[in-house]
Amino acid sequence: MPLINDTPAWARLAAHAETMAPRHLRDMFAKDPDRFQRYSGAAAGLFVDFSKNKIIDETLDGLFALARAADFDGWRTRLFNGAAVNVTEGRAVLHMAWRAEAGADFAALGAPVMDDVLRVRAKMKAFADDVHAGRRKGFKGDALTTVVNIGIGGSDLGPAMVCEALKPYAIEGRDARFVSNVDGTHLAEALKDADPARTLFLIASKTFTTQETIANAASARAWFLQNGGRESDIPAHFAALSTNKEAVAAFGIDTDNMFEFWDWVGGRYSLWSAIGLSIALYLGYDNFEKLLSGARAMDAHFEAAPLEENIPARLALIGIWNRNFLGMGGHAVLPYDQYLARLPAYLQQADMESNGKRVARDGAPVTYDTGPLIWGEAGTNGQHAFYQLLHQGTQKASADFIAAAGSHNALPGHHEKLLANCIAQTEALMRGQTEDEARAALRAEGKSEADIARLAPHKVFEGDRPTNTILMERLTPETLGALIALYEHKIFTQGVVWGVNSFDQWGVELGKTLARAILPQIEAGAGSGEHDASTGGLLAKIAEWRF
Numbered sequence: 001m002p003l004i005n006d007t008p009a010w011a012r013l014a015a016h017a018e019t020m021a022p023r024h025l026r027d028m029f030a031k032d033p034d035r036f037q038r039y040s041g042a043a044a045g046l047f048v049d050f051s052k053n054k055i056i057d058e059t060l061d062g063l064f065a066l067a068r069a070a071d072f073d074g075w076r077t078r079l080f081n082g083a084a085v086n087v088t089e090g091r092a093v094l095h096m097a098w099r100a101e102a103g104a105d106f107a108a109l110g111a112p113v114m115d116d117v118l119r120v121r122a123k124m125k126a127f128a129d130d131v132h133a134g135r136r137k138g139f140k141g142d143a144l145t146t147v148v149n150i151g152i153g154g155s156d157l158g159p160a161m162v163c164e165a166l167k168p169y170a171i172e173g174r175d176a177r178f179v180s181n182v183d184g185t186h187l188a189e190a191l192k193d194a195d196p197a198r199t200l201f202l203i204a205s206k207t208f209t210t211q212e213t214i215a216n217a218a219s220a221r222a223w224f225l226q227n228g229g230r231e232s233d234i235p236a237h238f239a240a241l242s243t244n245k246e247a248v249a250a251f252g253i254d255t256d257n258m259f260e261f262w263d264w265v266g267g268r269y270s271l272w273s274a275i276g277l278s279i280a281l282y283l284g285y286d287n288f289e290k291l292l293s294g295a296r297a298m299d300a301h302f303e304a305a306p307l308e309e310n311i312p313a314r315l316a317l318i319g320i321w322n323r324n325f326l327g328m329g330g331h332a333v334l335p336y337d338q339y340l341a342r343l344p345a346y347l348q349q350a351d352m353e354s355n356g357k358r359v360a361r362d363g364a365p366v367t368y369d370t371g372p373l374i375w376g377e378a379g380t381n382g383q384h385a386f387y388q389l390l391h392q393g394t395q396k397a398s399a400d401f402i403a404a405a406g407s408h409n410a411l412p413g414h415h416e417k418l419l420a421n422c423i424a425q426t427e428a429l430m431r432g433q434t435e436d437e438a439r440a441a442l443r444a445e446g447k448s449e450a451d452i453a454r455l456a457p458h459k460v461f462e463g464d465r466p467t468n469t470i471l472m473e474r475l476t477p478e479t480l481g482a483l484i485a486l487y488e489h490k491i492f493t494q495g496v497v498w499g500v501n502s503f504d505q506w507g508v509e510l511g512k513t514l515a516r517a518i519l520p521q522i523e524a525g526a527g528s529g530e531h532d533a534s535t536g537g538l539l540a541k542i543a544e545w546r547f
Contacts, residue, residue: 001362004499005324009066016062017325024464025054025430043311044297044482049469052430053318053398054326063317064307067497072307075496080303082108082264086503087361093503095269095488096299098261099292099481108264120260120274127239127257128280128288131200132171139233140197146175148190149278150216151204154267155241156180157349158484159278161342162271162291165480166279168339168408169287176282179220182212187219196227201238202278206261208240208247211512217251241274266503268350269488287477294481302489312486315468316493322398322466323372330397332390333376336422337404337475344376347487354491356507357500370498372398380421390429391461398466401426402483406474423469432463522546 004010029035029051039051079085082092097106097113098121106113130136134143149159160178163170170176177190191199201220205213224237235254241261242248248258259274271279272292280288302312322328331351333344355371377385379401390397403422407415433441438459442452470486472479495502520526521539525547531539 001360001364001499003360003364003367004066004070004497005368007066007069009062009069013059013062013066013321013325016058017321020054020056020059023054024432025052025466026432026463028054028056029430041309041311041314043301043305044294044485045472045479046298046311046482046486047471048311048315048486049471050314050318052426053322053466053468054464055318055321059321060308060314060317063321066320067307067313067317067493070497070499072313072493072496076303076492079492080106082106082110082113084109085501086266087501088504088506089263091503092264093266093269094264095266095272096296098265098270098272099295099299099485101296108262113262113264116260116262124259124274124277124280124288125285127259127277128285131281132284137236138197138199139229139236142195142198144198144200144237145173146177146194146199147202147278147281148177148179148194148199148220149202149204150179150187150213150220151202151241151275152180152210152212153349153353154270155204155206155210155213155275157342157346158268158271159276161346162276162279162480162484163282164342165339165475166283166287166291166477169283169477171282171284174282176278178278179216180212182215184219187216187223191220191223196224196229196237199224199237200281202241202281203238203248203251203253204241204275206241206243206263206267208242208244208251211516221252239277241277266505268353271484283477290477291481294476294478294483295485296481297478298482298485298489302485312489313493315486316490317497318466318468319372319398319490320494320497323369326396326466328396328398328466329369329372330395331372331374332382332386332397332399333374333402334379334382334399334425335376335402336379336418337402338378339408339475340402341378343402344374346484347376348374350487351491353505353508354502355495355498355500357498357502360499361501366498366500368498370500371494379425380418383421383425387425390465396465398468399429400468400470402470404472404475404479408475426467426469428461428463429465429467430463432461432465433459435460 036051040049079093082094084090085093092108094106094108094113097117100106102118104114131144136144138144156178163176179187179190203217229237231252234252235257238253239257240248240253241259243260245255245258249255259277261270261273265273276288302310307313333347335343351374352371357370359365390399401422403419435456438456439452442455492502522542525543
């Protein structure tokens with residue numbers, strides 16, 4: 001399979017990038033009053049402004065040609081048709097089916113899936129309704145008001161992010177806690193003030209063998225039994241999000257409380273599936289359905305819209321332009337909404353685990369950069385942390401700014417200040433500040449000419465830093481669903497163009513394998529063993545301090 005950088009479309013963009021290098025975004029806006037209207041669009045309740053990227057019509061035409069050279073239309077069709085787009089594992093990728101309506105026609109490798117999806121969703125609804133109505137009680141006859149989700153990776157990041165983002169929609173008196181780290185501190189802190197008679201544990205592991213999750217689950221079970229619960233009470237207080245019926249039963253969980261999901265949904269795309277049970281329990285099933293409906297609206301747009309009008313695809317292609325042709329290795333996700341504080345961490349996994357790949361789908365090494373480094377923080381906190389690098393650092397990065405026009409907590413003046421900072425930062429990153437402007441500002445402050453000469457170089461902002469702005473009227477279950485799906489489809493599109501498999505994650509396996517070999521040595525206080533000098537020395541130091 002030829003690599004994408006061997007195509008005429010890539011060569012055309014590389015040549016075009018050289019002609020764009022001397023141009024500055026500030027000048028591009030000054031010369032084109034229609035730039036904002038032409039380089040923005042809306043879908044599924046989201047408005048996306050691309051105009052503060054270093055693009056012109058020729059850039060987009062070249063990027064659309066690049067996508068077509070990578071057979072974007074073909075791969076998109078295969079995705080929605082349930083073909084094995086996860087080529088290394090021979091699996092379909094159908095997280096879209098989990099948010100589809102009854103009557104949808106999704107099939108994984110030819111096998112219809114919607115009956116199973118609707119069956120599990122109905123079971124999730126019945127379970128959540130029983131908990132909320134008090135029909136499912138704890139061992140003292142109390143309502144189950146605290147949900148502790150034990151998982152890791154996609155079985156944690158997605159539902160944890162959604163529950164945090166949609167706190168204003170939580171059912172009064174309900175609490176959702178998430179435990180992922182095998183560090184015992186995480187579980188201990190989550191259970192510190194929990195009432196075992198009112199706590200429901202969800203063990204989220206497709207295979208029910210994930211080392212960190214099962215270790216945490218076993219300790220949660222021990223805590224429950226040490227604090228008033230009996231073996232016979234476990235079925236009332238534990239449920240499993242898994243496909244391994246035998247392991248679930250061996251743990252003591254009633255398999256009637258097991259919620260299935262299948263290998264055609266990957267972990268980082270699974271919050272829409274049974275993995276989302278914690279969301280339904282915290283927010284109520286109706287709000288979970290609204291989350292699905294928002295994502296479904298974005299799915300419909302992504303599947304039907306041509307490239308030139310396709311918001312996730314355009315976002316993806318502009319990201320490729322910044323990454324591969326303008327040399328930007330990092331991309332910041334900057335939500336100006338405290339409820340979205342966990343979104344950057346969620347997207348770190350979604351993006352970097354998907355497209356952080358060094359070989360193409362056929363195993364050939366790629367000779368160009370793939371997924372960028374993703375990081376971020378909720379505004380305005382980030383402004384007082386790493387924005388210095390965004391504005392004046394030697395390594396340029398692109399960024400997404402995300403905001404809602406309305407707030408759930410309208411303290412006088414707060415949301416206006418938040419929005420002002422959000423929009424101002426995108427303008428500052430685009431415009432920059434010249435030395436003449438810096439000198440004029442210092443002069444207006446009454447500085448001496450000596451001070452002006454000394455300080456002016458430090459106040460120069462190069463500008464010309466690309467950003468996207470994603471706006472919504474209000475952060476709701478629907479708009480959050482659309483936002484997550486927007487990023488899912490962006491990631492898929494970039495993987496198609498880069499020619500990588502966005503749906504496997506072999507890079508996480510080696511460390512797990514080595515950890516299994518090292519664990520017995522740490523437990524036994526063994527010395528260096530058969531390791532390199534550093535690893536052996538660290539093991540010996542740990543043994544010295546622990547035994």
